Amino acid sequence: MSRLTAxxxxxxxxxxxxxHQDPALRLRLGQAQQxxxxxxxxxxxxxxxxxxxxLMAQYFLQRLYGGSEFDALALQIERLLKYAHKAEKMIPENAIRTGLKSVGLxxxxxxxxxxxxxQLLRDYPLDQPIDDEMMRLTLIRLDQQQARLQQLELLDELGSSLDKYMNSFMMHTAFRMCKGVAMKYHFELMYDFIGEGFVAMKPxxxxxxxxxxxxxxxxxxxDNVHSDKPKPFKI
Structure with missing residues (x-):
């Protein structure tokens, strides 16, 4: 089984x-993510x-917390999967493993x-600016507590993987060596997605x-949100 099945x-x-099929939802999603x-x-x-x-802060905001940047990457991932055997040969296994964690997040x-x-579209007009109270009430109605805690657990796992697999001279060298192949087969975005993690870790x-x-x-x-604390985002 291919390591890229996941x-x-x-x-x-x-x-x-x-x-993807709802312009109003896409617009509001961009606002919510901002x-x-x-x-x-x-x-x-x-x-x-x-x-x-x-650099790691920017990696978090631009890569791990979604947004329009992921749309172009998803298209390249779709193409990458058609050449999975080439990708597995040119990208080190531990880089693939850690990259999968990042994409999953x-x-x-x-x-x-x-x-x-x-939920925001159900409860508020599309043109109403999103504020802290709107988001607090929305998160309570959705009860995403367990899902958000799972997200944070996966982030902690990513941190351990970055330290274990990515912070080595050999891994950096192997990854740099496969850049030319990535460019040849037009997998630049996927390469950059993983590579930016290397760069962010360096300092x-x-x-x-x-x-x-x-x-x-x-x-x-x-915990503040689901304990019904006032102004839960101010800590």
Whole structure:
């Protein structure tokens, strides 16, 4: 069985998202994701602003928390799967394994955010700007508590994988060597998706430590929301 079978399954989940066929849902999803990214930047400002963390912070916001950037990547993943045997030869196994975790997190984020967006469209006019209270009430109605906690657990697992598999000279060397092949077969976006994780890690002592600090605060916010605390996003 191909090591990329899981990637095929993730792509299918992504393609089943409703916003692909619903312009209003797509518009509101973009707004909801922008609210989330703004909230994350505000919550983790101190962590993100540390010089060694800035690249990883951008990787989180642009890659792992979805958005329009993932659409183009999904198209390339679909093409990549047609040449799975070539991809498995040119990309190191541990890079594939860690890349799958990253893609899985991006798809999960899209799934959860779409659920939020559907609820927003049910409860509020499309042109009403999203604010903290709207989002608080929406998250309570959806009861995504367990799903969000699972998302954070997967993030912690990614941090461990990054430290274990990606932070080695041999892995960096092997990955750089396959860049030419990736360009030849037009897998640049997938290569960059994994490669940006390498680049983001370079200034850091430990990706796992960064992610654990991030998830600790995120778990507190999840608990605040579902404990009906006022202003749960301000910590």
């Amino acid at each position: 990637l095929d399954q993730l792509l299918e989940q992504y393609q089943q998202l409703q916003y 609210w989330l990214k703004n909230r994350i930047q505000d919550t983790h400002q101190t962590l993100f602003n540390q010089p060694e963390n800035q 991006a798809v999960l984020a899209m799934q959860l955010d779409e659920q939020v967006t559907i 850091m002592k430990s990706a796992a430590d960064f992610i654990q600090q991030f998830t600790e605060k995120e778990r507190l916010i999840v």
